[in-house]
Amino acid sequence: MNTKFDKSDYIILAVFYLISATINIFDYLDQDATLLEYLIDIPMYVITSFTGVLIFMYFIIPKFLIQKKNYILFAIFGLLVVTFIGVIERVVGFSTGNNDWSKFPGLGNLILYGIFNGSDSIGLALGVLITKKFYESQTQIATIQKQKKENELKLLRSQLDPHFLFNNLNTLDSLIDSNPTKAKEYINKLSLIYRYLIKTKDLEVMELSNEIEFAKNYIFLIKTRFGYDYEFTIEQNISLVDKFVPTGAIQTLLENVVKHNKYDGKTPIKTTITINDGWLIIANSKSEIKSNQESFGTGLENLKARYKLLSDKNIQINNFDKKFEIFIPVIGLSA
Known part of the structure; x- marks a missing residue:
């Protein structure tokens, strides 16, 4: 599977984040969020989610799944990235909401929040993109295999061509x-x-x-x-x-x-x-x-x-x- 982005990948992600941002806006309306939360939280979600997707597609998946097939390292680095992204979103969201920092979650809870938030932020976008890539790769394989069979017949005919024999x-x-x-x-x-x-x-x-x-x-x-x-x-x-x-x-x-x-x-x-x-x-x-x-x-x-x-x-x-x-x-x- 080719993990590098093409034009259609960027279009799909743009549509995905546009829909996600719109849903977040309506969610913030129900919560009576402050203007600062609209201006910082939603763009921060898009930036951190997209960064996480890039890290998975250009580093973690190619290096640990495609090249090395090391599922343990894939799980470890994937979890670290998800947690890091989730913690950033949690800290930013807490600060823009004018919350009492004395009530900020301890390290253990922060890590759990990070895993949940990061999985939610990266998982769906990454899943949509990987599904698209997988479908494209299967289509490409089917096309190439068809070409291969056709060319095998052409090659065999050329090898047994009467002109060649003559x-x-x-x-x-x-x-x-x-x-x-x-x-x-x-x-x-x-x-x-x-x-x-x-x-x-x-x-x-x-x-x-x-x-x-x-x-x-x-x-x-x-x-x-x-x-x-x-x-x-x-x-x-x-x-x-x-x-x-x-x-x-x-x-x-x-x-x-x-x-x-x-x-x-x-x-x-x-x-x-x-x-x-x-x-x-x-x-x-x-x-x-x-x-x-x-x-x-x-x-x-x-x-x-x-x-x-x-x-x-x-x-x-x-x-x-x-x-x-x-x-x-x-x-x-x-x-």
Whole structure:
């Protein structure tokens, strides 16, 4: 669940506090409250309640529930914030009502008042906001899962596309006569690719080491088919143990390189796959020859959508005049 506020959250809270303030005004009318109570107590309620909601949404819930899943610390810090807010409201309300300070509650009663007042002040606003956030997150998950299923079908169709098979079989046919040894290697790599695609088609993430091995086989097909038109380099700067990426992510990005960059007859398209701490970077030189293949950006959009569920980091894209690079987060699933 995303705990950060958006525009609609502020609108909902504004409406909530407007209604609450109106109810408090009518309540104060019944109590014959002083003008000072109207001017200080009601704005103070809005300020302290909103502050408490912010603390829960930006600190307590993300830190102790989402990141650490430490329910004890969540309860302790939550109770402290609620009590602190409630005590502030109690002290301010007592002072604006011209009450006798000798009758101010002792420490024990003050803490109890603080818990009750703070829970009343923060609880309902926080509950409304969390309910909204939960509904939005469930809707987003359902949408992304639907997109995932649709893209899985598209991916499978593209992988089994007759055009894809025709290109590989055509390359294989030319190798059988000219280079039988390489033809056997080509068949082996092609079978490994299809075996991997079938094996991983239902998996959301895959070990980065396996994806890199798949990428090497896929690069072999590209280089065999296009010769020296494309150059690939893999730079591994970290251990790949307990590192994951979305299944098929590297294939999608390599396909984009070949699809959008055509060899100009002079300089090969150079692509570097770099694995750093937290990021996998694919950078390629750009061809001056415009591709005549229509692009809808579905591969990258699919990858972005999947990362919304898998990581708190987003894909980063840099499109320069002579270079294109994309950063995808490496997902660590170790305990």
